[in-house]
Amino acid sequence: MAADILIVDDEADIRELVSGILDDEGFGTRTAGNSDEALAAIQARRPSMVFLDIWLQGSKLDGLQVLDAIKQEHQELPVVMISGHGNIETAVSAIRRGAYDFIEKPFKADRLVLVATRAIETAQLKREVKQLKQSNPQASGIVGRSTPMNQLRQIIEKVAPTNSRIMIIGPSGAGKELTARTLHTASERAQGPFVVINAAAITPEHMEIELFGVEQAGEGRRVGALEEAHGGTLFIDEIADMPRETQNKILRVLVDQTFQRVGGINKVNVDVRIVSSTSRNLEAAIAAGQFREDLYHRLSVVPIRVPPLAERREDIPEMVEHFMEQISNSTGLPRRRIGEDAMAILQSHDWPGNVRQLRNNVERLMILAGGDADAVITASMLPQDVGSMVPAMPNGNGGEQLMGLPLREAREVFEREYLVAQISRFGGNISRTAEFVGMERSALHRKLKALGIG
Numbered sequence: 001m002a003a004d005i006l007i008v009d010d011e012a013d014i015r016e017l018v019s020g021i022l023d024d025e026g027f028g029t030r031t032a033g034n035s036d037e038a039l040a041a042i043q044a045r046r047p048s049m050v051f052l053d054i055w056l057q058g059s060k061l062d063g064l065q066v067l068d069a070i071k072q073e074h075q076e077l078p079v080v081m082i083s084g085h086g087n088i089e090t091a092v093s094a095i096r097r098g099a100y101d102f103i104e105k106p107f108k109a110d111r112l113v114l115v116a117t118r119a120i121e122t123a124q125l126k127r128e129v130k131q132l133k134q135s136n137p138q139a140s141g142i143v144g145r146s147t148p149m150n151q152l153r154q155i156i157e158k159v160a161p162t163n164s165r166i167m168i169i170g171p172s173g174a175g176k177e178l179t180a181r182t183l184h185t186a187s188e189r190a191q192g193p194f195v196v197i198n199a200a201a202i203t204p205e206h207m208e209i210e211l212f213g214v215e216q217a218g219e220g221r222r223v224g225a226l227e228e229a230h231g232g233t234l235f236i237d238e239i240a241d242m243p244r245e246t247q248n249k250i251l252r253v254l255v256d257q258t259f260q261r262v263g264g265i266n267k268v269n270v271d272v273r274i275v276s277s278t279s280r281n282l283e284a285a286i287a288a289g290q291f292r293e294d295l296y297h298r299l300s301v302v303p304i305r306v307p308p309l310a311e312r313r314e315d316i317p318e319m320v321e322h323f324m325e326q327i328s329n330s331t332g333l334p335r336r337r338i339g340e341d342a343m344a345i346l347q348s349h350d351w352p353g354n355v356r357q358l359r360n361n362v363e364r365l366m367i368l369a370g371g372d373a374d375a376v377i378t379a380s381m382l383p384q385d386v387g388s389m390v391p392a393m394p395n396g397n398g399g400e401q402l403m404g405l406p407l408r409e410a411r412e413v414f415e416r417e418y419l420v421a422q423i424s425r426f427g428g429n430i431s432r433t434a435e436f437v438g439m440e441r442s443a444l445h446r447k448l449k450a451l452g453i454g
């Protein structure tokens, strides 16, 4: 994505010179000849950075006043002052008022390009640091070598560069946001912002302000998520919860890539890739009249499914290792070794809260395990709800039903659950299951047949 640079100078020659140099370097440019035009251009769409003449002769506001107006609304927008010889002091005071840097006329093309590149890079780094602070520190990559995870990585690789809209479908905590982030990072928009808006967490009354921003007398102006995401990706989490009214407006944005801020009259032009997600069945929401079918088709050009953790249990040991390392790095807690019995239980649990729940449990284990850091974590140290209760069923359910059966039947129920869980844990591989449970492969086959499995 080309950056969008606004050049503000009263001298047409300078405007042309600066934009010509920057255009040649692949930047996108817009120009303004006075303060009104400059503020209108920023108002039309927030640029990536601004080159601003200090004097700005014949304008309502001089350069420093324009700088103040910009900084009031767009704290993070880098502004580089263009200063004439002899007003270096003013340029220095501009830096104190929030300008990123200044260039002195006459300037060399190299210096101009260098300053622009640095200003944009710095703004991008600031944004990334902010995002890292906001987001989970673990959003660094998709872990897992199971078939579903390999397929997920393949599809991400394929669709990331295409710019098409993606709908990510999967239960809560399964990794939908991580998938969206990975998509963004692998796309040509990776240098642009990745903005998240959660439709389930915002009240319907606030939804439009969050999405489109606002410009109302009294309320001031605020940039919304769509504008924030210009040149990058907007991830709309739990899209099914978006109010009907907002759905209509989003549809219009998708059709003509422009929108109006709440209370505003001007059109804002944006270039944003929208990735949305849902944990609900959108077809049912459409059938119930809660979700617009035409919007669904526009948003879901490529649907991607992120399966529940229970469908990829063989990834659990690698995930546990990964989370332990992350948690250890961020908290200083020592990494622990998980015994085979504890891992078996972790792998056979159903994990209704998916990867997030697994991670939380790893963290809890590391905090509560106590004792000797070299001691192995055993099944009895697992939290009760993960199935350390005896006699528990390998699928994580309580063992109450076993208690109501005579031994022979209870053993059968247990064997069935145990073997189903072990087979699933080894990704359906009977040889590995047989080896682990300590049976001959043929004996295991006979046993499975007798129990009616497979």
Ligand SMILES: Nc1ncnc2c1ncn2[C@@H]1O[C@H](COP(=O)(O)OP(=O)(O)OP(=O)(O)O)[C@@H](O)[C@H]1O
Binding pocket: 136, 138, 139, 140, 141, 142, 143, 144, 170, 171, 172, 173, 174, 175, 176, 177, 178, 179, 237, 279, 355, 356, 359
């Ligand atoms: N395959 C994976 N490898 C490593 N970490 C993962 C993986 N999947 C999910 N996670 C981690 O699990 C947590 C939950 O994932 P994420 O927030 O992406 O889920 P989600 O589906 O968007 O959840 P929700 O629907 O509740 O918003 C995050 O900390 C994420 O980094």
